[in-house]
Amino acid sequence: MDDIYAIIPVSKFSNAKTRLSPFLNLKERENLLKAMLKDVTSTLNEYVDKIIIISADKDVLDYAKTLGAISIVENDESNLNLALIQAMDWAKDKVAKVIISPSDLPLISRSGLDSLINKDCKNYDFIIVPSKGGGTNGLIIKPLAIKMEFGENSYKKHLKQACLNNLNFKIHDSFFMSLDVNITEDLGEIMLHGEGSQTQKYLKSLNIVVKPIHGAERLKVTRGD
Structure with missing residues (x-):
């Protein structure tokens, strides 16, 4: 079993990129998220077997289907880490590894995913992509291999989890994948x-x-x- 699935958690469209308000109105922010999600899924489709989009928002899940993704209804919309655990639990018997990606990485196509997934994924238990603000903009792991630590300073917390679980790891430092959209x-x-x-x-x-x-x-x- 060598399949790899991508997992993309997506918040409600009505909550899309509130830090960009009032520069962009609500409808513009929603359309921005749709455009970014299209960029992320179209890029990942080249390298993974399937894409899972998990959300509590029916509009998001309906849009996910138009992108060819598997849609999973999130059980607890208030907790990103629980949503990821839910998605990984669904995928654990189907895949060797998952790549967890945010929905707002519009430059992901330039981030070196080919080498990351087709080469490094086979040689490392744990691959992490840091964001520019100390967060995590990508994880490639066996489902449920570590505790999910998304939130403040998640990059260091996830690295600590890799060490605690004796996983050999690689840090993929990419300007293009470090750019998530907030301001x-x-x-x-x-x-x-x-x-x-x-x-x-x-x-x-x-x-x-x-x-x-x-x-x-x-x-x-x-x-x-």
Whole structure:
């Protein structure tokens, strides 16, 4: 049994990217999440056997089906770690490993997934992708091999779990996969680096404009006329 499934947890569309408000209204944030989810699933489809999207939101699960993903109704919408355990429990007898990915990684296609899944996955028990803020933007593990520690400082917590369970591990440090979308500057990175992605295409439709600046922030992101 060498199959690998991707697991993508997705919150309610109505809760999509609230930190981007009021730069983007609710409908725009929902469409942004849909575009990012399309980028993530279309990329992962090239490397995994199946994709699982777990959510408590019926609209999300209906959208998951249009992407060709397996949809699982989340039992406890208040706890990401429990949702991941639920999805892994469903998959544990079907696969050798799972890759856990957030839904908001629009640059994932440039992150070196080919080598990561087709080569490194066979040589390591545990592969982790850090986010730029100390979180975890990817895990490749045997289902239920470690305790899920998503939340504040999850990167270090997950590494600790790998050590506690005597798993040989690899850290996959990727700029493109470290970029999850939370603030307007992240949208600027997509405009600069996301050529060909559905997410950049959508942002262009909103007339998003980005300019490099020298100051507290690297990029100035505005909306054109």
